Amino acid sequence: MCATMAVAAAGIILGQWQTHRAEEKLGIQHRMEARAKEQPLRVLPSGADDQEFRHVLLEGEFLPQWTLYLENRPHEGAVGFHVLTAFKIAGAQQVVMVARGWAPRDAAERTRVPQPPLPQGMTRIDGVLRRDAGHVLQLGQADVPRPGAILQNLDLVALAAASGLPLAPYVVELRAAPSGVDDGLARDWPAPSLGIDRHRGYAVQWYAMAAMAIVFFLVTGFRRGRNDKN
Template sequence: MVVATIGILLGNWQQGRAAYKTELQARQQARAAEPPLDLAPSTPASPDLEFRNVRLQGEFVADWPVFLANRPMGAQSGFYLAMPFRIAGSDTHVLVLRGWLPRPAGAEYGKLPAFATPAGQLMLKGRVVQGAGKVMELGEGPPLAPGALVQNLTPEALAQASGLKLLPFLVQQTQAAGRRDALARDWPAPDAGIDKHRGYAFQWYALAALALLFYVITGFRRGSRTNR
């Protein structure tokens, strides 16, 4: 019975994850259909802002690039490039995920790819997200500094390390900024893995059913021997 109970609980958990990602997918589709929002320093960080398409005028803080490690695209390993973006007419910044860069072929782990940053004012288009996606991190990472290679990154951590005033969310850049911009922006969908969770749930429920069936059969056989 213990195995059956564990199987049901784990199946329910996987079903819950599938339901959560299904709701996330519907929310993203609804927000994507809304007109782009002009992001300002005073824009409130409400839950309704997540997945909203935004436009913002300003410039990148070019001397504060940060690379997020272990971010593959397809079968190729690589990095996300993150950089603060100062909103025009203010001292407020937003952390922008500029895109994906491949790991240089044959390079050692700490070798970072080259990239170009547009200078001066520009109009940036993107999508608001709450985070860059969390990956497993063993031990304490390196100090957060310009050009650092880290596993995970939050606006709060970057604000503390850089002294910049940052809004409490990120923007995934969705369009190129200049002709020399070669970053890839095939951002992973938040609904990824729904079928996988449902498949795992089925497996756990099947295990619970087999365990329950085994319990019933062995109990019946014990009872039959006792009555002889």
């Protein structure tokens, strides 16, 4: 009896936790949708947590020497890179890493990186604020960021230390190429995976386990009672 009730209680508690997580992530999804409709920001906010997914229009200059390539980023079944370049904000000391888009990897020479053109001088970028550039499974020790490096993940703190740049703690994903530049990069960025349906599915499984434990307890108790009477 005690074991059965413990299983039922655990199932209910874990089911409630998964339901709560689904509700939290549903709230995040609603905030994403609301921020996408707000007026674009023309200055960088002080923090990314409260402003992630905001549309931004920023003016400044690209720093082409600090272009990095994030590998293991597939697109429509093809292997390739996400190309990122530092961007100095006009009239400020702040620099932000800009995810410019996706480019295919050279199948013959894997260390050869694409060189999509960049605008020269002052330019305007149209993008969306993100807290990071996304993560993939890190294989081995992360390399120290250096100009033109191929990396698995972008560590903004490590990059700021290596480059000496006053980096903002977020990334801007471009929505379109800067005006007058045909860089050939793909920019249909993957939507963040919130896993709402997964949490709901887990909640159903835990609730079902609790229900089965209760039914088992009732059935075995009924049978035990009949046997005692006989």
